[in-house]
Amino acid sequence: MVAGLLAAGLPASAFAQSEAPPEAVQDGARSSVGAEIRASVGGRLRDFYAPRGYWPLWVDERDIGKQADILLDLIRTSRIDGLNPKNYDLRELENLVEEARSSGGDPRLLARADLALSKSFAALVRDMRRPTKRVKMRYLDPEVQPRDDDPAEILRAAAVASSFTDYVRQIGWMSPFYKELRTAWVNFRVRWADLPDVAVSGDVKLRPGMKGQGATMLRRRLGLLEGSSYDKALVAKVRSFQADHGLKADGVAGPQTIEALNRPFAWYDRMLALNLDRARLLPGPWVRHVVVDAASARLWYYSGGRQDGTMKVVAGAKESQTPMMAGMIRYATLNPYWNVPTDLVERRLSRRILDGASLSELNYEALSDWSASARRLNESEIDWQAVADGRRQLRVRQLPGGSNAMGKVKFMFPNDLGIYLHDTPSRDLLAKPARHFSNGCVRLEDAQRLGRWFFGKPLAAESSEPEQHVPLPQPVPVYLTYLTAVPSGQGVQFLPDVYERDGM
Structure with missing residues (x-):
């Protein structure tokens, strides 16, 4: 259940609150509306209402609250989310809410409306968070794997929000990218959909x-x-x-x-729908997590319901793209080596060696293989012409130091593509408006600031020893995405499709 709360965008501590209802909830169980809910609730909704003494969620004092109107508006516009308003009993809900409000506080009608609103809300949240088939994200760890949440968990997360009304109004279960882009799209359609072609x-x-x-x-x-x-x-x-x-x-x-x-407006509609589907895969801000957007070459990090910071990054070049994937950052490596990609060893490094340079003066070393027990090779053992010709693959790594391509630290979320976040000495690339130059990894504008956020303190190596692995106090999810339409002020900024993924 705690995992469900996290997925819903609220901290695990909220779960304890929902399981221990305050005195007001216990009093609510004896209220006439609560008694009607107790008498008629069933299925998974009972799992939500019973621990809170059958206290209504949508009733404020003796009437249906304004959070119901916000939900109805969300359902009416749910085609924006790729959903069908009919699937959430819109007409029935409108009638039940109107009937309950005009009843003068009839407990039976209020209870019926409360249960119907909860059922439709849980279904809407579940479907809004559900991935679509046209956007593919690779999930590296079970903690980030999408799943359908239980209705009781969805409702429990909403009920413990500091303001349930604001939670519904701000679509608090979704990523900030999603809710801002959704709002922008609604306004965008109103203002520009019907212009002459x-x-x-x-x-x-x-x-x-x-x-x-x-x-x-x-x-x-x-x-x-x-x-x-x-x-x-x-x-x-x-x-x-x-x-x-x-x-x-x-x-x-x-x-x-x-x-x-x-x-044509159809182009904008398609682009917004595609990017809304990409944003759908990101968690809500209550989940402590990092987002890297390769299209804009920026990074954001969130916790406690808010954005804690952002920074520029250098993302993969068109020929070595940063993939869409999600995993768990589990440790930092201080004084890292840089394992040079074999194609760079062949195309660049071998040429420099053949022109008279040496590995040692360039601050590199060659190893016998890619195992943990690999032997360091003497330069005289290496047939550099064979490496340059592509007849031999050679493992080469750059030693730690001021010129190391990894900088002072890299943050690891284990994957077989060798993708991670890391420091960089190449500050000039970060000043460019378009920052797609890496071999797929993500170079950070301020690795030390991100390290302080991960660890809650400055991150420093204890010695000059290479490859010092430091586990995070708590693994943090990281999402590498690709957003070519992003909220900008009151509108939408459409970014260049550097990786040519938008036509997929």
Whole structure:
């Protein structure tokens, strides 16, 4: 059950609260509404209501609370989530809520509405969190494997939130990426779905004050009155479009704005649906976890219901992509070696050796094999021409030090792809707006700050000894994702599809 609470986005400590109802809950068990719930509740809902003395969840004093209206709105707009409102008994719920509210506090009708709302809420939360078939995430550990939560666990997590109303309003069981992108999509549809499908020429930059055919087409595309002037009304509409599409809101229709205007709304709908499905796989903020988005090359970390921090990262290049995967960060390695990928040994390092450099002066060493007991090789034992020609694969690692590609620390979530988070001495790459340069691993802007968050104290090696493994006090989930549509202010920013995954 504790695992279910964690998946629902609340700390395990909340479970104890739900199993030990306060005095008010015990009094509620004797209330008339509670008595009606006791008499009629069954199945898995009883597992939720019984430990809380059959105290109603949706009734505030003698009426259905506003959290029910928020739930009904969520169900009405659930097509955004790829769901069907009919699956959650929308019409029946609307009728039950209206009947209960107009009954003058009839305990029987309030109890019926409370149970129906709980049933539909649990089903909606379960389905909203359920992965879709078109997005694939590789799960490395059972702790991060998606599962269908029991209705009682879903309701229990909601009931112990500090404000149940806010929990429903803020979709507190979902990732912040999901709820913000969902809200942005709803607003996006309202504002831009019904515009005329008119192509705007991109031959010239359209500026305020201009007149002519370009301004005429731009006005038509944005649904303004006919005319040929790039006037104040058109400037305001262009700025609004730019802001909602994550573009610089300067009112000038340059190439990026024209490109965005000429995309059909169906393209935006598909992109938002795809990225909402990707965000669906991320946990809620109450789960202590790390998110790495390879598309934007950024990292976020969460705990206690909030974002604790964010930083830039360097993600994999197009030819060596950072995969979508989730696992448990279990330990840090201080003073790490860097095991050089064999293709780099063949294409780069071997050439330098053949040109007269030595492994020792480059701060590398070669090993006999990839086992834990591998022997260090003398340079005279190595046929570097065979390595350069691809006739021999050679294990080479870079020794710890200031120039080591891993920096001072790497954070490990064991996987067979050799992907992890690590420090980096290559600070120049972090200053670039597009940061896709690595061999698949994630280079961190501030590894020490992330280490303090993991360990609750500064992370420092006890000596100069290589490869000092330090277990985390508690393993932390990490999710490597790929979000090419992200919330931005009041709108959505559409990022370049560097890995060409959006057409899949």
